[in-house]
Amino acid sequence: MPVYKAPLRDQQFVIHELLGAVEALRALPRYAELDAGTVNQVLEEAGRFSEEVLLPLNRSGDEEGCTYDPATRAVRTPAGFVAAFEKFREAGWQGLTAEDEFGGQALPQLLQIAFDEMRCATNQAWTMYSGLTLGAYECLAHTASAAQKALYLPKLASAEWTGTMCLTESHCGTDLGLLRTKAVPQADGSYRITGSKIFISAGEHDFAGNIVHLVLARLPDAPAGTRGISLFIVPKFLPEGSGAQARAGARNGVYCGGIEHKMGIHGNSTCQMVFEDATGWLVGEPNKGLHAMFVMMNGARLGVGVQGLGLTEAAYQNAVAYARERVQGRSLTGPKAPEQAADPIIVHADVRRMLLTARAYAEGGRAFAYWIAVMADQQVHHPDEAQRRFAGDMMALMTPIVKAFLTDNGFFRSSECLQVFGGHGYIREWGMEQLLRDSRINMIYEGTNTIQSLDLLGRKVLSDSGARLTSFGKLVEAFVAEHGTDEDMNEFVTPLADLGDKVRKLTMEIGMKALGNQDEAGAAAVDYLRVVGHLVFAYFWARMAQVALARIAADGARVDAFYPRKLATARFYFQRLLPETAYHIRAARSGAKNLMEFHTDWF
Numbered sequence: 351m352p353v354y355k356a357p358l359r360d361q362q363f364v365i366h367e368l369l370g371a372v373e374a375l376r377a378l379p380r381y382a383e384l385d386a387g388t389v390n391q392v393l394e395e396a397g398r399f400s401e402e403v404l405l406p407l408n409r410s411g412d413e414e415g416c417t418y419d420p421a422t423r424a425v426r427t428p429a430g431f432v433a434a435f436e437k438f439r440e441a442g443w444q445g446l447t448a449e450d451e452f453g454g455q456a457l458p459q460l461l462q463i464a465f466d467e468m469r470c471a472t473n474q475a476w477t478m479y480s481g482l483t484l485g486a487y488e489c490l491a492h493t494a495s496a497a498q499k500a501l502y503l504p505k506l507a508s509a510e511w512t513g514t515m516c517l518t519e520s521h522c523g524t525d526l527g528l529l530r531t532k533a534v535p536q537a538d539g540s541y542r543i544t545g546s547k548i549f550i551s552a553g554e555h556d557f558a559g560n561i562v563h564l565v566l567a568r569l570p571d572a573p574a575g576t577r578g579i580s581l582f583i584v585p586k587f588l589p590e591g592s593g594a595q596a597r598a599g600a601r602n603g604v605y606c607g608g609i610e611h612k613m614g615i616h617g618n619s620t621c622q623m624v625f626e627d628a629t630g631w632l633v634g635e636p637n638k639g640l641h642a643m644f645v646m647m648n649g650a651r652l653g654v655g656v657q658g659l660g661l662t663e664a665a666y667q668n669a670v671a672y673a674r675e676r677v678q679g680r681s682l683t684g685p686k687a688p689e690q691a692a693d694p695i696i697v698h699a700d701v702r703r704m705l706l707t708a709r710a711y712a713e714g715g716r717a718f719a720y721w722i723a724v725m726a727d728q729q730v731h732h733p734d735e736a737q738r739r740f741a742g743d744m745m746a747l748m749t750p751i752v753k754a755f756l757t758d759n760g761f762f763r764s765s766e767c768l769q770v771f772g773g774h775g776y777i778r779e780w781g782m783e784q785l786l787r788d789s790r791i792n793m794i795y796e797g798t799n800t801i802q803s804l805d806l807l808g809r810k811v812l813s814d815s816g817a818r819l820t821s822f823g824k825l826v827e828a829f830v831a832e833h834g835t836d837e838d839m840n841e842f843v844t845p846l847a848d849l850g851d852k853v854r855k856l857t858m859e860i861g862m863k864a865l866g867n868q869d870e871a872g873a874a875a876v877d878y879l880r881v882v883g884h885l886v887f888a889y890f891w892a893r894m895a896q897v898a899l900a901r902i903a904a905d906g907a908r909v910d911a912f913y914p915r916k917l918a919t920a921r922f923y924f925q926r927l928l929p930e931t932a933y934h935i936r937a938a939r940s941g942a943k944n945l946m947e948f949h950t951d952w953f
């Protein structure tokens with residue numbers, strides 16, 4: 351059976367020792383009262399919920415999946431999912447970061463991200479129902495009118511109602527400018543929504559008394575393309591009454607027309623949604639819907655990156671447990687378990703390579719994602735405008751990297767950790783093939799990882815002539831300047847500084863080439879994201895190595911084994927994983943010609 355233990359020790363290391371996150375957050379008036387004890391307590395409770403409530407439902411949820419009843423157009427989720435959601439709702443988890451005026455706990459984003467990591471590690475399919483609800487809350491909190499907020503936010507923060515995002519149509523996924531769903535204004539200020547959406551996660555289910563669909567549609571006089579898209583609230587049941595007292599009333603004209611049978615996340619309903627003159631209400635300004643939806647999409651992109659992180663950790667933990675138990679062959683340097691017929695496979699160098707790869711990507715990803723969570727709060731709540739701007743720049747620059755780098759890692763590490771099981775990984779019993787199947791979608795939805803790469807290179811780097819990247823580069827340079835003369839840090843600082851230099855040159859080279867031919871950017875983007883992702887990871891791994899070295903020096907022989915372990919993982923990262931950048935830089939520099947000279951009809 352799959353195993354999982356909340357990685358509390360490492361989470362606390364990142365939060366308290368690496369990032370000094372509680373101090374950083376206390377500088378924000380909103381969190382002036384925050385203390386380390388509260389943070390640790392929430393982490394422990396969240397870990398317990400993930401281990402005890404979600405993990406036991408992961409396998410059964412995958413095997414049973416969701417079922418659709420065409421007669422009632424209802425969706426039933428796997429056994430145990432609803433009861434788990436009730437526990438989650440009663441404990442107030444949905445409103446962890448929501449404003450207190452809407453019934454939330456107003457805690458930092460950091461705790462949400464840490465919880466998301468653990469609940470995705472234990473049950474991604476289940477977690478998505480509340481993940482979409484959180485996204486809908488954030489979108490409405492940002493864009494909706496005061497009356498809409500008063501009506502919907504308390505229901506979403508308490509998970510009495512859940513949310514969805516309805517963008518995709520059968521002919522338009524990446525290119526939302528093609529969407530056709532129509533919204534016709536009515537005399538009473540509402541709109542009639544007509545059209546079909548596909549692939550809508552959590553579009554229909556049995557978790558909640560109402561489902562609040564956030565729908566992109568076109569007004570009759572809307573301009574073509576993305577400039578003519580508006581955002582609407584379309585609830586499954588029309589609210590009766592106003593404010594927090596509202597109840598779910600008459601059935602609206604929005605139905606689930608069927609669910610998809612898919613590769614993974616079977617416990618999450620992926621719905622075709624039909625809107626038949628459904629009543630909806632405009633959110634924000636007409637034709638500015640895509641902009642409003644970007645609040646939800648950016649939050650969801652970070653959330654999907656964290657799904658990748660959670661699955662990397664889950665795959666790692668299971669592979670380590672197996673590698674300690676499974677005995678095959680002897681160590682090349684002589685038996686390590688002579689009392690047994692063979693040694694545990696964890697003695698073999700290549701098994702260790704696979705385990706350490708997953709470990710290094712999980713721990714590096716945790717440091718990166720938790721830092722971004724602090725930036726998310728600083729961007730909105732920091733009293734200093736310059737720090738708000740810096741945090742906003744980091745959020746913009748890093749969102750596509752969190753999404754694509756962490757989800758690529760989630761899938762490829764799940765695959766390698768499955769390999770540790772040999773043939774036993776390929777069969778169902780151990781749960782590894784489910785992790786691999788579940789992790790695959792993370793590279794696709796919320797904008798494919800190719801689209802994230804184009805966003806990074808085109809919109810986040812080249813469009814501001816590298817200003818945001820330079821801001822991050824200054825953090826790297828400051829770290830290099832501070833620790834560059836420390837001999838023990840040389841093995842980390844030198845390759846970090848070198849990569850920073852190479853990224854600068856690569857960016858300029860691609861930028862120059864793209865001026866003459868935009869395909870140059872398209873051809874380089876995926877390799878470029880991988881290189882910049884490594885720059886970010888190298889920065890955090892160097893910082894983690896520095897904290898570990900300081901503790902080892904201070905505590906001597908009495909040092910907690912956690913720190914030598916961290917240092918050894920840092921060394922593995924720098925020596926075995928970072929060199930991947932050489933390949934990607936070379937591939938990115940090879941240009942567009944080797945792709946574009948191949949005529950389309952030669953394929």
Ligand SMILES: Cc1cc2nc3c(=O)[nH]c(=O)nc-3n(C[C@H](O)[C@H](O)[C@H](O)COP(=O)(O)OP(=O)(O)OC[C@H]3O[C@@H](n4cnc5c(N)ncnc54)[C@H](O)[C@@H]3O)c2cc1C
Pocket residue numbers: 515516517518522523524525548549550551552612620791794795796797798799800801
């Ligand atoms: C399980 C699941 C759940 C989902 N949940 C939701 C949801 O809740 N709400 C929702 O609205 N949608 C949802 N989606 C839809 C998802 O976001 C889209 O599938 C995704 O954005 C890609 O769109 P597409 O499938 O139409 O692929 P396409 O856009 O047709 O892309 C096909 C391929 O072409 C590439 N490509 C496309 N355009 C470009 C370009 N300009 N440059 C380079 N390459 C390009 C893509 O990267 C991809 O590899 C979900 C999908 C799935 C499978």
